[in-house]
Amino acid sequence: MIWYTESINEIVRTFDSDIDQGLTAEAITRSGAQYGINQLPKEKQSSALLILLEQINNPIIYILLIAAVLTAFLADPADSIVIFAVVIINTLIGYYQENKAEAAMRALKDLTSPTARTIRHGTQMTLPSTELVCGDIVLVESGTKIPADIRLIDAQDLVIDESMLTGESLHVRKRPDAPVADGAALGDRLNMLYSGTVVQRGRGRGIVVAVGVQSELGKITKTIVEAEDAISPLQLRLARFGKKLSISIGIAIGVMFLAGWLQGNSLLQMFLTSVGLAVSAIPEGLPVSVTVALSIGVYSMAKKNAIIRKLAAVETLGSTTVICTDKTGTLTENAMTVTRIVAGSRHYEVSGLGYDRRGSITSAGAPIDTLDPHSALGRTLCIGALCTESRLEFSGDDGVLIGDPTEGALLASAAKGGCHAATLQKSTPVLAVRPFESELQYMAVTVRDGERTLLFIKGSIERILNMCDSMQTEPGVQALDRRTIERDAETLSAQALRVIAFAWKEIPEGQDIFDDSLYQSCTFSGLQGMYDPPREEAREAIAECKRAGIKVIMITGDHRHTAKAIAEQLKLDDEQIDVLTGADLDAMSDKRLRALSDMTEVYARVSPMHKLRIVHELQRRKHIVTMTGDGVNDAPALKAANIGVAMGAGTDVAKEASSMVVLDNNFASIAAAVRYGRVIFENLRHIILFILSTSFGGVLTLTASILAGMPLPLLPAQLLWINLVTDGISTFPLAYEKEHGNLMHRPPRPVNAGLVPKDMMFTIVFAGIIMMLGTLGVYQWALNTYGYTGLTPDLQGFPLEKARTMAFVTLALFQIWNVHNSRSLHSSIFEIGPFANKPLLIVMFVSLTLQVMAIHLPGLNDLLRVSPLSLQEWIICIGTSMSIVLLIELRKFLARRWAPAGAAIKA
CATH class of the missing domain: 4.10.860 (DNA Excision Repair, Uvrb; Chain A)
Structure with missing residues (x-):
């Protein structure tokens, strides 16, 4: 049954309820058994x-x-x-x-109302909201959090904040008799109240039609429970990398083990050597280094108002190809603002944003210095300031709204013109109020103006014009020129402005404001056009995203024309803005939506399920999707997206379902986070370049020595010292490396791009060969110099230990110098600055100190089975190892010189 299209009587019969008496005890039991209880579903928790x-x-x-x-x-x-x-x-x-x-x-459960006022077997009572069942008669009033989905029976000036569910910033006036079409969006179902939304003012009575998982909030919860977290590109790359590395290491160990055994080495000796090779080949520091690099990114991004909740999200941001963003508060200021006024046949511009008093009113560029409260402009502003049920509280020029956003915008525009509501209410006190009603489309107040009683009215342009037969102009009151006023209203609407019309009339003292005969022969005073303005910084951020090959899509609950106008102002597309509505999505197949997703910039009047569907279809197009949001309605899409970005002012539900929280609610912060994500991925590649080149150097050194019939040049403990202590701590400063070039001028990385591209693999192999040749060269020199004859280590322990010590030091120094090479794959260290990375210089000093201690500190050198070196031996080790800097610099120079004309050399 579609509750918002059915009659109240039919719904009451369905649940065996009574409008006045409520449910009986027997009906409560039956309803609970048939329709369920009012509890949200629980997510299965991992142990x-x-x-x-x-x-x-x-x-x-x-x-x-x-x-x-x-x-x-x-x-x-x-x-x-x-x-x-x-x-x-x-x-x-x-x-x-x-x-x-x-x-x-x-967090979702916290949104549900803890108690509810209901009528059961003729008695009004308050009970826990979890005990509500379908058919219960529920009473709501100002401040009530709606406990379940409810079909309205009657209401008095009932206004609901549905922003957490629909994403729309404007409050919604509910009315029980509102006709609602089948398939209407949530925000258009004016005869329904939804669980988790809040009553702003008024009161009402309704019948519960959906509880728990069947409510709209419950459906969202169920979606979050069932949704699987998207796998990040980094996880995919590391998984592939780990598998390839496992196979490579297994083959290398097998080949070396077989070769050594065929050469006559004992199984025990080859087992020891295999362990040494395994320790050398496995980049023990990689998992920790990746975590540290991501953590550093988290810290850096926090200083830019972006809080990361999941470490892998840092890198995934850099792979983003599509950003799906809400409009209100992210691309816009989230504050209704009057920007245009038409009064007395003159057009005025209003500067300033939101509810502050900062700003002015001008006409043709000339400021309005003095305002006559009885002029058309003055009357229009005064009506907006007095015909209201909201108020602005000012601290200096900063205004805080208490009430409706539309009325807040009118109060702010009046204040900019010098018509302050608090002052006006003293000189022109309000006598009576006729609240706004959707079916009437206007609000009215009566005020005392000296000896006169005036009727002030604001409302829709059509309704106000039907009340008027005259209009206020600069010379005075004259006959109504309806066509001109309608043309002015159309001009404002074409600019995506919401248009409010104003009129007034002098009436007899004591006249009833609810007397419909009053609302004729009124005098039209003017129009005010308002909108939620786009953030200035959002324009630049969107332009930067487009340069980076990232498509920005606006997904909003607002109307098509409003959303399109904002998108055009933000320049979401340089050519034509294509818009799809929720109704369009309902009418098309997934295949059709998938085909249109790359060509659509705006989705308007969408529901939570629409948002989730959009994200899924974009992902099926192989996009890496970043989804922003702040309301309950955004939570499923936030969790399903590769990166969910919640707004700092949003709900706890959105924050907990997301990977990142933007504290300042600013789209520009998201663009900055994408830049950080790209920088961090480049730094991860630099770390991997360093770790793999040093590990490969160790593998080559051991493998070549075995194949050459040499004694093992490095012991497992020595290899572990190099891999974890020397080069392990050297990886961390690479995470602090600054951006080389403008990464936001490059397209996003393909999701299937490997961690190690071909040019990087060449550098790894080249560096490994340099380390192998240098280390074994020093090792062989030491064996020859100190008279190693090939006898067992027990008989010739000193020369073998000395040679191993020099090989150990040489390989360690190779890796310490190589960290400088790894700061960039193509750029010279002299171009990016050899001293630019201060943490790296500190760590290099620490690594050198630790290496000296390993050789000369008693106890430690015994543990590592090394012996002290002379100055000459240190010079040989240092001189040999420094060659890697010169040779890698030569490779970078040749790569840049031989690069095709116009080709971009990446960092």
Whole structure:
């Protein structure tokens, strides 16, 4: 049954209820059993153990755990402890993030009303809202949070704030007898009250028609419960990378193990070597480095009013191809503002935004210095200031609205003209009020003006003109020129302005304001046009997004013409703005919507399910979708999108369903976050470049030494020291690297783009070969110099230990210098500034200090099985390792020189 089209009598019969007496005890039991209870559905929660296990469900972590177990069996607990520590740290960080995922449902439940006033078996009572059933007769009044979906029976000046459900900033006046068409949008169902919305003023009575999961709020909750979080591009890339790395390491270890065994080495020796290769090949610092890089991005973005709730969202922002954004408060100021006035046949411009007194009224560029309250302009402003049930409270020039946004805009425009409501109400007191009613389309007050009683009226242009036979002009009152006024109103409407008309009339003292005969032969005074203006900074942010290859789509509950006009002002598209409405979406198939999604910039008059459908169809077009929102209605789409961005002034539901919260409600902050996301991904690539090139250098060094029949040049403990302590801490400063070039002038990365492109892989291999040749060259020199004869290490321990020490130092220094090379894949370190990254310089100093301590500090050098080096030996190691800087700089120079003409060299 469609509740908003059925008659009240039919609905009452359906639920076996009574308008005056309510439900009987038997009917309550039957209704609860048949239609359910008034509770929101609960999301299935993951156990703490399952969340922990999910954190280690990663190929890289698997390899680390295997390596830790193997080293433990070799009675080398130091290596195992360090590897296990890395796994535990990474797991705990992920657990902390994932453990907060259940908060969205708790926030949704907080929106439901805790109690409800109802009539049962003839008695009015208050009971918990969870006990309501379909058929209950419910009473609501100002301040009431609607406890369930209700069909109105009767109402007195009932105005509802539905913004949290529909996204529309304007309050809605409800009326029981309003005709509603089948398929009407939520915001157009004037005879319905919806769970979670709030009564702004008035009172009403209605019958409950939907509870719990069947209510509109319940449907949204159910959608959130069933929705799966989108997988981030970073998760996809790391998963692919982990699988490839696992296969590569397995093959390398197998080849090396077989080659060594065929050469006559013992199984125990080859087992030890395999463990060493595994430790060298696995980038132990990668999970922690990625987490740290993302965390640094979170900190940087927080300073720009963007709070990240899920770490992977930082990088995903950089892959965004479409931003779906709400209009009100994100692209616009979220404050109705009068910008045009037509009075006395003159046109006026009003400056300033929102409800502040800052601004002025001008005509043809000339300011209005003095205002005659009896002129057409003065009368129009005074009517707007007095014919109201709202008020503005000022602190200096800053106004805070208490009441309806439309009335707030009229109060602000009057204040800019010098007609302050508080002052007017003393000199021209209001005697009686006829509240606005949707069916009448006007509001009226009577006021005392000296010895006269005046009737002030505001309302729709059609209704006000039908009341008038004269108009106020500069020379005085003259016959009504209806055509001119309608033309002026059309001009304002074409600018996406909401038009309010004003009229007045002198009436006999004591005349009843509800006497309909009063509303004729009135004098028309003027028009005011208002709208929610677009943010200035949003225009620039949208232009930047377009340069970056990101499509911006406006999804709003507002009307088609209003949304299109705002989109044109914001220049969402340089050519034509295409608009689809919720009704259009209902009439088209998913396939048709998918085809139109790339060509549509604006979706107007949409419902929560429409928003979710739009996001899904964009994702089926392989888009990475960032969805912004602030209301309950946005929560399903926020969760389904690759990135959900909630507004700081939005509901807890929206925030908890999102990946990011923008504190200043500003679209420009979202564009800035996208830029940060791109910078962070570039830095992640720099980190991966550094880690893989150093790990590959270790792999080549060990593999080449085995194939060449050399003794193992590095022990597992030494490799772990290099990988986790030396190059491990060196990765963190790469996350602080500034943007090289303008990343917002590049198109988004394809979602299937790998973490390691071809030119980056070449650099990794090239750097690895340099490290291998340099390390083994120093190692062989030391073996020859100190007389290693090929006997067992027990007989020739000193020369082998000295050679291993020099190989250990050389490889460590290679990696310390290589961190500078990794700051950019193509740009010279001299171009980007060798001293620009201060944290990197500090960490390099710390790494060098730790390396010196590892060689010369008693106890530590015993643990690592190394011996002190002389100055000459240090010079040899340093000189050899510094070659990597010169050779990588040469590669970058040749790559830039040989790049095709016009090709962009990326950072």
